[in-house]
Amino acid sequence: MEPLKKLLSPFTIENEANIALLTDKIKKQKMDVLNKKIPPSEVDSVRPEIVTSWIRSFNHGLDPSRYHYPPVLDKESLEKRLIEKAPFIQAAKPYVQQLEYLLSSEETYIILSDEQGVILCMVDELGNNKYNLVPGSVWNEETTGTCAHGMCIILKSPIQLCGAEHFSRIFSSISCSSAPVYGVNGNLEGTLSIVSPCIQSQNALSLAFVITMSMAIQKDFQLNDENDMFNATFMGTTDAMIVLDDKGTIVAVNEVANAMLETPDQVLVGSNIEEIIGPQPFFETVIEMRKPILNIDIQVKKKKQTLHLFSALPVNNKSNGCILTFKKVEQAIKNGKPSNGSITRFTFDRIVGSSQQTLKSISYAKKFALSDYNIMIQGESGTGKEVYAQAIHNASRPDGPFIALNCAAIPKDLIESELFGYEGGAFTGAERQGRSGKIEQANGGTLFLDEIGDMPIELQAVLLRALEDKIVTHVGGSRYISVNFRLITATNRNLQELVKKKQFREDLYYRISVFSIVIPPLRERGSEIIQLAEHFVNIFSQENGLQKLTLSSATKYVLLDYNWPGNVRQLQNAMLYAVCMCSDGTIRPDCLPEEICKSTRSYEEQMQTELIANNTSENNSPSMKDIEKMVIKKALDENSNIRSAAKMLGLSKSTLYRKIKEYNLIHEI
Known part of the structure; x- marks a missing residue:
């Protein structure tokens, strides 16, 4: 917000004698600049942005010596606009009423306009509308010239104009303070204005009033907008979603979750979540420790089914509860594609090559993609090993995430936390909320480990355990997380030679090389x-x-x-x-x-x-x-x-x- 003094009209700090002198000076300089007798830079009686607005108004074909009555929307167009802006009007209504009460002893207009200058509603405390302003009037810089709320729309900031600062001569005695209101997406929704027929009645308090009320309207409007978006997402998503309070009681549930979990003898809303899916250790982490949980499988005892919990996110409101988002495991594998997955552009039909060696490699890769076993891709650096990995992924698990990790590019002391994730505070520099690892992120999709031959040998045993048991544990944690992923590895090294030198585990080598594809060098x-x-x-x-x-x-x-x-x-x-x-x-x-x-x-x-x-x-x-x-x-x-x-x-x-x-x-x- 700009300093209040910068937004005020100079009339608010002048005495009555000086106001007359200032008015005459502004009028003269206005006409001089419009008639090009002086350059805009020589106008020192008003702010530069007002001079620019005068020139724009003049270029719109307006005459400062006469009042241009604003056009008015026809009845049908106005009704349509009022329906479109109903949430904004509804949010503003109580604050307009407060202003009406506070200014009841003053002669004022209180005007709520949209982002185009169309008056949506107004309070006429003057009882004498000589400006023909009514709901539906299009009152902005293009229609009537320089005015406070017209400049507020253009500058997107609060402003106060008094007397001769306006473009039209008819406004030489009035004053106006305006402030913008923004929506949740940052777009301008409209303006709130206080108009007075007397210059002296506008002061710093008038501008402060309108700024305070516009900010209050904005806060309520954005909150309502966020609630509407949440409700639309909550009810329209294909994921099952449940909202819990801090006791684990279900306070809201969407139709997908209701159909998935509700039993004939028990409704979900009002029940404790543990009555539905049994005790879960992650509740303490989310509700009490305020830490999110991502991508775990949970068993629903009553329904005898496994659910994949995409996220359990803490909600920082009065209830301090959380929001659960989940699917059945088979749906999660089919449809789940976390946002942290890499973009996979390559399919088999996009691999360029016609040599016998290339055609043989593509043929093997297509066959291996049909199964779910681990695949090792061998070839020199730059031969396109990840291209084959992406093609296999798109042929086998196209709707799941493709998570890639270059084992040679990660420092030795960080690769474990990158691969398995970590709990908050597990080591110096760890993020407070912790982080999921690449294996966890690949759940339902493909994990591609490039340069697998450079993985530290002490970490290879942990990877082998994850491949055998399909579970991982965060660094610094004790909770087991179920995972379901397809492993594709790549190397430009001879792993069999590394096995002989005790630099690569033999049991891991045979686990990752169930299928092997060799990509020939370009030469x-x-x-x-x-x-x-x-x-x-x-x-x-x-x-x-x-x-x-x-x-x-x-x-x-x-x-x-x-x-x-x-x-x-x-x-x-x-x-x-x-x-x-x-x-x-x-x-x-x-x-x-x-x-x-x-x-x-x-x-x-x-x-x-x-x-x-x-x-x-x-x-x-x-x-x-x-x-x-x-x-x-x-x-x-x-x-x-x-x-x-x-x-x-x-x-x-x-x-x-x-x-x-x-x-x-x-x-x-």
Whole structure:
């Protein structure tokens, strides 16, 4: 809130003699600035924002010498608006009545307007409405010029205007204080204004009145809005929800929970929750210690069913109770997707590749996805192990969370708390309310542990226990939490060698590698390098709004000849670099990153060898035909048939056959 003095009109602190002088000065400067005799910066009689409003009003076609009666909504439009703003009007009504009582001895208007300046209701203590203001009047800067509540709407802050500060001459004797009211979403809902026919009757108290009352209206309106939203969520959600007081008594229940738990001989509201689901240790944690509980399974004895409790959240109100949100376990597995799950973009049909090795890896992954056993993905860094993990997740548990953790990226002393979670105050720096771990967050979905070979060996026994028993315990805690997740691990290390060196537990190795998928390095995928490169080029071109770019024959040769130590990730980055460096629609070797461009030297050396072998002078620069011949020869070497070679080169089969004949490469087929 701005300091009150800054919001006040200077008229409120002037005596009667000075008011007349100030009025004349304001009128003169107003006309001078509107007639462009002086610049706005020279107006020193009013606040700069008022001068700006005068100019806007004038530009709306308004004349300061006459009163522009505000337009009035027709009956149907007004009724519709009053219905839309009914919650706001209802929240304001008691405070408008209080103002009416407090100002009953004063000659005033009390006006409640919406965010567009439409008057929703008003109290006329003047008994003489010479301004023709009625509910439905659209009274704002555009219709009548500079006025307090019109500026309040624009500035979104309280303001007081007096006399000649208004745009229209008819308001030269009145004063007005206005303040905004905001909704729960931060949007302006409307304004509250006190209008007086006398400048002297407005003072700091008038502005303080309207600010205080508008804040009270805002508080009640936002509270009602929050209650309405909660009730809509509470009754409309597909989750079962129950509200408890601090004694565990059920005070509210939605239809889903009622249908799930109510028995013929017992209604839920008024019953103690432990009569329904039996004693639960988490109640003490939530209600007495005011700590939330997330993702646990609970048994309902009377109904002989297991429920998955997504959350038990403390409510900080008079009852100090809590809100429970849960589903049946089978529904939780099918539908539950906590907000902390990673976004999984990849499915099997989005994996790019046509080499035999890649097709074999995809085939295995599809088969393994049908079961619920643990899967280990092996491959060098950058080969796309997480892409396969996401594809398996989307084929097996698409509606559950996908939780990823890189075991090599977490400090050794923190990985246990990241994986298993911790209780509040379990160690120095721990959050007061504690935190759930990655295993707990993966409940109903998939846990992806990347670089599993870097997991500390002392922690491996705890992970093995969690895999066998499907339960976890927070660091510093004693409560067992049931979990149901599918484990996918990935590594670029030889775990069998680590087992021999006693650096990885043998029992854990066999537990996580029920199924194993090997992703080949990029250098072994042959023509798939070009397929992936063109895929990335197309993506980056579209993202940057560029025309379709093509790879030159020389560039294809360089890409095929390069060793790609960083695998697909390096290729992706290289193509992004090339797209940015390309200027003529064709990506040439010099568009590639420097470390890859260096490989063009080996290309040139091989080209010269080829030229010499063909009795061509090594002093001659290779022609486009020489380059094309070399690329076609390498494509034939890299592919088992004409179709795949033609696809890699971007040629039709008939064109490739013609080129083979032209360059006498029949022996290469």
